[in-house]
Amino acid sequence: MSSRPFTASTWFVVLAVSLPGFAAELDERPTRPGEWGYRPTDGTTVAVNPPGFVWRPQRKIAAWQLEVANDRELAKVTYRADDIAWNVHCPSKTFPAGDYVWRYRGVDAKGVKTPWSQVRAFSVPAECLEMPLPGREELLARIPASHPRLFLRPEDLPRLRKLAQADLKPQYEQLKKTCDRLLKNPPPTEEPPTYGDIERKGEKWREIWWGNRVYTIKALNGAATLAFTRLLDGNDDYGRLARKILMQCAEWDPKGATGYRYNDEAGMPYAYYFSRTYTYLYDLLSEEERQKCREVMRIRGEEMFKHLCPRHLWNPYASHSNRAWHYLGELGIAFHGEIPEADNWLWFAVNVFQNVYPVWCDDDGGWHEGTLYWSSYIGRFTWWADVMRSALGIDAFCKPYFSQVGYYPMYLMPPNKLGGGFGDCNGGARSSRLVPLVSQLAAQSGNGHWQWYVEQMGGPKGEGGYIGFLRGALPKVKAKSIDELPTSRLFAGTGQAYLNTTLKDAANDVQLVFKSSPFGTQSHGYEANNSFLLWAYGENLLIRSGRRDIYGSDHHKNWMWSTRSVNNITVDSQGQVPHSAASQGRIVAFRTTPKVDVVVGEAADAYRVKEGKNERHLLDRFTRAVIFVKPELIVVYDQLAVPQPSMFTYALHANEPFDVQQQRDVRLTVNKVGCKISFLAPEELKFEQTDQCDPNPRPRVKLREFHLTASAPEKVKNVEFVTLYRPHRKGGAVPEEASLKRTNDGYVLSARLIDGDAVIELPVGDGKIRVQQTDAEGKAAAPLVVSTK
DSSP: OOOOOOOTTOOOOOOOOOBTTBSSOOOOOOOOTTOOOSBSOTTEEOSEESOOEEOOOOTTOSEEEEEEESSTTOSSEEEEEEEEOSSEEOOSSOOOSEEEEEEEEEEOTTSOBOOOOOOEEEEEOSSOEEOOOOOHHHHHHTSOSSSOOSSSOGGGHHHHHHHHTTTTHHHHHHHHHHHHHHHHSOOOOSOOOOOOSSOTTSHHHHHHHHHHHHHHHHHHHHHHHHHHHHHHHOOHHHHHHHHHHHHHHTTSOTTSTTOTTTOHHHHHHHHHHHHHHHHHHGGGSOHHHHHHHHHHHHHHHHHHHHHHTTGGGTOTTOTTHHHHHHHHHHHHHHTTTTSTTHHHHHHHHHHHHHHSOOOSOOTTOOOTTOHHHHHHHHHHHHHHHHHHHHHHOOOGGGSHHHHHTTHHHHHHSOTTOBOOOSSTTOTTOBGGGGHHHHHHHHHHHTOHHHHHHHHTTTSOOOOOHHHHHHHTTSOOOOOOOSTTSOSOEEEGGGTEEEEESOSSOGGGOEEEEEEOOTTTTOTTOOOOTTEEEEEETTEEEEOOOOOOSSTTOHHIIIIITSGGGSSSEEETTBOOOTTOTTOOOEEEEEEEOSSEEEEEEEOGGGOEEEETTEEEESOSEEEEEEEEETTTEEEEEEEEEEEEEEOEEEEEEESSOEEEEETTEEEEEETTEEEEEEEEESSSOEEEEESOOSSOOOTTSOOOOEEEEEEOSSOEEEEEEEEEEEEEETTSOOOOOEEEEEOSSEEEEEEEETTEEEEEEEESSSOEEEEEEEETTSOBOOOEEEEOO
């Protein structure tokens, strides 16, 4: 095992109580929301062999020790690691299948040890993905001694040069056209401006913030493209311009307008595009120029490293940091052996990947932050996957998540879908925009279902540029029919269920998206738990409202992050704790069949208010059950209970106005698609409608949406909402008949279907939902029974 000193950059503040003979009292506080947690968790069966071990970091620890054994007394240690630099470790060898326990302790700078941690158990199954992490020195030795090092190795060049004149000639010709345009019109390289004395997050600030990112990418990605293309054909005109751009950008203040901490949206692309240009251009640079580049990137790299390490290893849910760590890894590879700190940067990045990535998901393939952030972050991660494979011999697609990753867009964004579900900036998302990324995922994994998906929208599409050229030689994947797949799917790890009538074409699909998530309402997946969205036949019917004018603006923070902005319920005008990892829900039941889907969520714990230093729970219960009788009837059944009488308000949102005739007859029409809504319980609801948000976005955002609220007639301690939704094509048949009967155990809902009837039993309290369908001839199908617990 190799080691490095535990850096003074550690930001965790822990009360370290000095004891005779001990470096400190070992901090074993339970995991809090927003923390990665102790892994493997006690009693878990791991999905990867060996598992990544993670524990709480603390000050005054210079190194860590880890022990693994087959018995809780650790009488015979089967694996031991010393001199571990950070609070994570993945062994370089696999474990035999069996039951194990693990523990850890810290060592201070004088060699004094803490007590051992508590013992935690885990199991390694016989069938388990094997993914050991090579030791630090072995990993570093895999990096090419010469350049280029990012995405390709020196020995790859002869093969790529041949491909540029054969199978990849179209991609190569596109690269040449781009380079020739850059020769005629080189990008500007004057250092971009700082913010100066202007309003933070105001319109001028926003213009500089994002404008500097675009400006930086134009300059340095242009340089990287020129430098890479020169590697293929030896065109020194391309090389000279790339060198000129690189060295002029090297004059920018490393902690100025494009510094990582000053503006990470500019600082991150500066770091990786600069590194790529440097490694592709290495032989054309003088030693003096190389040294200048090293000086600049040492400052920039250390600033990123000190911000990320070791914080990201325990608190990995900062959104931008989930890009920055692998950009830092690119720097580490490019400047290995040239900047003394570079090896630490790379070792940190590899440990993040192995032990703490990806974070917004689970092994089922779901994603907390929505399709826009999924495609952005996973798309950029595939760069790092390519870099790791070529420079380090690590295959990222061995991880369980990446074996399922392509099912997320398939279920949320069927072909020709508009609207990307929950998450920031998804209102205008289109499934077609996901084709390049899913093409790459299909090619990397060989998954035929994902290949089928991209072929429904015109076939695989490359990324373009030098990365697209390098990926052009990936093997072709044969599409596989999706007829064997269920049309609906639960992504349990992110607490989202996608209920569809078909996966083949959004124009013929009715889709309901439901969220009740253990990730809570944090980051870009901020929508309240137990919310739902409804699409039908190519149109958005019930939406999550608002439009981000800038991250953290008054409208974004006080409308879009609030429960009022989604299809949900407030209590005495109070919603769920906004934008918080602690504001959690959970999906307690899910069943899918060809004819009926049922999903049940519980979100009471997310409703809390602060009272001094304490928090008070507003709700004892908020159980929302969705019953989807495909494709024409959706029942949303809500049970809410509070400690004291309260007013409950049910909200719906749409792009067009609601036509409220009476509470059992609310109509919504969006282009050629309609939805009849019937509030069957409680009686005497009071309706209000507005086309204004509170607060509205900034004037430059032209937004017109409609917000309907239905309030209970009086304050009560318990309430049940029973609401029917009948999506349909405009002019299509819409059965009217529906009745709700109160029983000793709950409700019995009887509803007419186009070709038959449905009888649904809805329990009050914990119980079982029972769905019975009868066809037009009176023949009953087998009932579907789902527990609400």
